[in-house]
Amino acid sequence: MNHSPTAGRLLMVMPYEQLVRKAVEAGFRVWSIWDPALRPAAYLDKVAAHSEALALVDFEDEAALRTLVARMAVENGIQHVLHLGSESSMAPVVAEAEALGLSPNRAESVRLLNDKNAMRRLLNRNGVSVVRAREAAALGEVEPLLADFGLPAVVKPANSAGSRGIALVRTAADLAEWTERVKSAGIEGPYIVEDFLEGPEFSVETLTVGGRHEIVGITAKQTSGPPGFVETGHVHPAPLPAVDAQAIRSTVTALLDLAGYTFGPAHTEVILTPAGPRIVESQARLGGDRIPLLVEVATGLDMEAAVFRALAGEDVRTPAPRRYASVGFFRLPAGRLESVEGLAELGAEKHVHALHFPYGPGDVLPRTTDSGTRHGYAVVDAPSPDEAAQRIDAAFAALRTTITPSTSSTSGTPSIPSKKEALS
Structure with a gap:
């Protein structure tokens, strides 16, 4: 590895190969942690090629994951710990990093974004993007809850992503189909039941530095619609009237402020209802579905690289779309x-x-x-x-x-x- 001037020592958990490479390009020395069950050996070899060292652990073993994070941080003089991958293994990593004084965010801030129930409680309690919602701890609680909540309603896991386990329930048959689907997929609770929101859908990409939230861009989403709402395409920037774009920006930054989010990317999904923008969910990570590439093609900003440039102290701004x-x-x-x-x-x-x-x-x-x-x-x-x-x-x-x-x-x-x- 090239050890010429560095921005610091960075431990990354579940870093995609290009993220390690871009962190190194920004001047960091990087140590990496991956679960070998999630990527083939050839991919992990690419991660290792850009890393000072690559350690492997079962992400589902939270105690082992936290122990490894602590050991690598202490042994290598780590200054920052980042987890920019799937949120399913993010909580224990951020908690351990916070305990070590090496996390740019509080674990509670990340939880308030990633956990759909926690996010909805936070928003509703503060009168921001209010949506009627109920929580079900287990699958067996959903049907009786819906009887009281009323139909139609959207049901989904509180800690899942990628359209997994989401459905619009209008009838008993819809509920039966959804129940079988989440059982077959092994998607566990808790679950959230919400009012069905109608309107065009958008994704909002942000980069937060020192508690200041840069709106990188708004992306228009296309989905398959009910019952599964699988995303079928996106266009960036979203063709939106200025007043609607500003309302979406304000709503998303209000969420990030309420959560106390202080550093890093966030990906927030919004529906523009007749009553105004309503947040569907958010994650403390970069957006999927190649949205960072759409941003780069449209504006020239490499969002992935911008995260590490910002961590190194550079003032990063988003150019106007071309x-x-x-x-x-x-x-x-x-x-x-x-x-x-x-x-x-x-x-x-x-x-x-x-x-x-x-x-x-x-x-x-x-x-x-x-x-x-x-x-x-x-x-x-x-x-x-x-x-x-x-x-x-x-x-x-x-x-x-x-x-x-x-x-x-x-x-x-x-x-x-x-x-x-x-x-x-």
Whole structure:
């Protein structure tokens, strides 16, 4: 490793390969921790290549994870501990880092963002983005709670992401389908039941430094709609009237202030209802679905690198957007993939910035039920939102596949991981 001038010693838990690389580029010496069950060895080798050292641990063993964080921090003179990966393992890491005096945020601040029940209580108690909601500790409590709450209602796990376990319940049949789905997926409680919010959906990316919240941008979301609300595409920046954009910004920064969030990225989802913006959920991390790439294509700001530049003391600001960027997720029927064509030609288009289709002939395409079971994506730029949509449609058309459809309702459905929640 190159030990020339550094911004400090950084311990990162669950760091994606490009995050370690960008932290090193910002001047940090980086030590990394990963769970080997979550990534193949070849990927972890890339993480190790940019790290001073890579240590492995089972993220579900919270005691072992906290012990490892403490040991590596003390042994290597660590100055900052960051967890920018999946929020499922974030709480014990931030708690241990706070105990060591090495966390840029209080563990309670992170919990208030990541835990949907805690976030809703915080907002409702303070009269911000008020949404009627109830909490269910276990699956068996949801049905009687709904009888009192009334339908329609949205039900979802309080600590999940990527559209996993979310549903709009309008009827008893909807509830039965949702119950079976969360049981099959092993999604445990607690759960949250909320009023169904109607209106266009947006994601808000922020970068907080010293308690000041920079609104990096607002992204318009497209979803499959009820019952599962699987995200099917995004466009950045969102084409919004200035008054609506300002209302969304104010609502999100109010949440971050209430939570006491002081450093790092946050990804907050908002629905613009007729009564104004209502926050759906938030996470103390970078957004998924290639939203950081959309921001970079549209504005030139590398959000991932900006986190480490800010941690190193640099004043990071978001440039004005120069163009639009859009991601579209391939939506193919479940079944056996017999042939695929068009990927090389599509990837060669100048307006295509990323292309991902991780299947080949003989693979079985899963039925899309959440973000983790989508079939890949294309990222494009365009001078307008309409042209971005046209280029995404052209990308879908360029991917030519032959698929033998599944012969039953379960064929093509991915097996449920025995251990970890799928990463977004």
